[in-house]
Amino acid sequence: MIHYTLNGKTVQYDGDPERALMNVLREDLGIISPKDGCAPQAACGCCVVQVDDKAMLSCVTKMEKVAGKSVTTTEGLGEYRQNVFANAFVKEGGVQCGFCIPGIVMQANNLINRNPEPNRADIEKCLTPHLCRCTGYKKIVDAISTAADAIRNEEEVELPDVGGGIGTRLPKYHAQDLVLGQHRYVDDIRLEGMKIGALKFSDHPRALVKAMDLSAAAAHPGVLRVLTADDIPGDRHIGLIKQDWPLMIAVGETTRYVGDVLACVVAETDEIAREAVALIDVDYEVLEPVTDMHAAMQEDSPSVHEGGNILSQSITNRGDLEQAMANAAYTAHGVYETQMIEHGFMEPEACVAYPHPPAPSAKMRE
Template identity: 50%
Template sequence: MIQFTVNGIKKQFSGDPEKTLLEYLRNDLKITSAKDGCSGQGVCGSCTVEVNGKAKMSCTLKMKKLDNAEILTMEGFPEYIKDTIAKAFVNKGAVQCGFCTPGLISRTKVLLQKKPDPTIGEIQKAIKPHLCRCTGYKKIEDAIVYAADALRENKKLEITKTSGKIGVPHPKYQAYQTAIGKRDFVEDIRLEGMLYAALKFSDHPKAKVLSINTEDAEKLPGVHRVFTAKDIPGEKKVGLILQDWSVMIGEGETTHYIGDVIAGVVAETEKIAREAIELINVQYEVLKPVTDVFEAIDGERVHPERPNNFNTTKFTRGDIEEAFAKAKYISKGRYETQRIEHGFLEKEAAIARPDGKGGLELFSQSQGVYEDRRQVAMILELPEEKVRVTLVPNGGGFGGKEDLSIQGHTSLFAYLLDKPVKLALTRSESIRLHPKRHPVFMDMEVGADENGKLIALRLRAVGDTGAYASVGDKVLERVAGHAAGGYFIPNIDIEAKTV
């Protein structure tokens, strides 16, 4: 029996000693101020709590290490200290998406206990284990200095009141509640009778699915149902612009990347759902994927209904050849941008529940709830007015949550089971599933006259939009449209291919 205190309350634990403190806090005690951003890798700091007076990442701390420990989460901090640090973060603009903030405030509390007047160097060292995708850290440093000054002088901080006019800094909506961990993100929400889902992803980037055997998964105690593509009542493909992205890949169909979903399981707990996923046996005919964007331009079609180079943005102005002939100076070269993971701290999560009227309500962290509604309605073969999407402000998106990711699967499962269902990805699943910022290859030539004034620009760009169209054509339209930056160049010849 492991004994310890959480926020001053004595606790006993006789479960799995390998269970993490984060799992215990969130799942057993329903304390959600500690966030899960990295799925137990110990690299984001969002789960930081105080253990025996030290800041610890609860996602890597095993229950077996906690005998006689004193554990404090945000909920157990002295009110004045919590309030002061949180308001300092709000007033200095250090709360943006806010997913990382409770962990940072926990770290700040421990730091100021030991060093009431820390230097900037000491602050930077203290917060080094924390990732923040939004603020750039300087505002966090400013907030900690501000909080330290207030605590030393026993001042009571108030959230700054402003006119709200343009040019005047204004506190972010719900920033205080977010900072102290009281504003729920999707994964923090719990509904009565809620079931939990997990997804089976493709084992290969390109393979024909020969068979999907779900018998063993269905027999696992606690499993409610296993879903495959044949269970989709409506459209089997969705997409923001082009309808080319399969909700699930069925038998006889071909996968296009390792983020393709083969099946889904809904069970009493997430643990059971994930165990069941491992019991699904998929047989493939493995094929060779195309991974070079230039080979793909005129190569075998990924989607039979359209060429791989499915959109090209072209425009010209002036006489480009004459302009280059007259140019005193010419610079040219190939420039590349790499594929970029958006790095939002909040992993994808969605909750859906039947509305009791033949429709569905979806809790989404998406960057486009109306697009969610449109595509979910397509999948379920429902009129759009039967689908209500509630936006839960997310823990970062940066373009990576524009596409429908797991909202469709979650809605499908909840609708067919007539029960509320939550689906949350791990960090590795998140990176596997969602589209990335596009690699773009740009052959660019610029000419200037004897005074250095730009007079000619030629661009040939190729953008890799991956396995599916996503927003690729719009990205390449921007590559073309923004090619001259803020400069007026009278003679241009631009072509940008989406592949």
């Protein structure tokens, strides 16, 4: 039995001591401010909570490590600090999608407890474990600085009175909830009786899937179903421009990247579903992947999709190029490329499905 303090109250836990604190907070106790942006990779900082006087990544903090300690999340900051942080982030424009912010608030709270007058370098250093794909960090630093000033001087952070006419800069809608992690993202939605699905992705960017043994996953306690391409009725292909992306790769087909899905395990909990995914045994014939755009355009390149590797061709002409080249004093030839851009949102891709009209039991769990 593990005893610890959570937001000022003594709590006991008698489950697996190796379980992650984040899962216990989110799944067992319904505390949604620590967000799961990358668990268990420990790369985003969205799940930071305070454990005694340390800011810790709750996704990789085992329950045995919190025995006898005090865990604080934004829910336990107290009304004064909640208001200060919420208004400081809103006032400084330091919150956009908000997914990264509750973890940053707990990191900032810990910093301010240790150092009530942090300078910008102190704040930037404490943000090292955190990723924010929206704000560009400057406004987050501004917000933490504003919060620190207010806390040090025992003041509130007032939001400007903007009236509300057309053209005025209004505080972001519902932003206080975003800052404190109380806005429900898809991964925070829980319905009564909800089951969780986890996906088995391809282990290789390009491989023929020769066979899949699902028996161990299906027999794992708590697993309800293991679904494959055979369970998808009708056409499995989706895509915005061309519908050539199969929702799942069937046995006998070839994968195109490591994001291709081979199976989906449906289970009672997220942890069980992921454990069962790890039990799926796939027999592959590993093939050379196509990883270079120029090589992919060669005639002898393997086709990633049926019909070849060129999605579309666009030619733009303006004026008389040949004439202009002939008349030019100097000409230059170059190949120009832009950088690769990955949208890289912090919120995990997730969806919740329920029968419509909802089953009588499908109520939002508080």
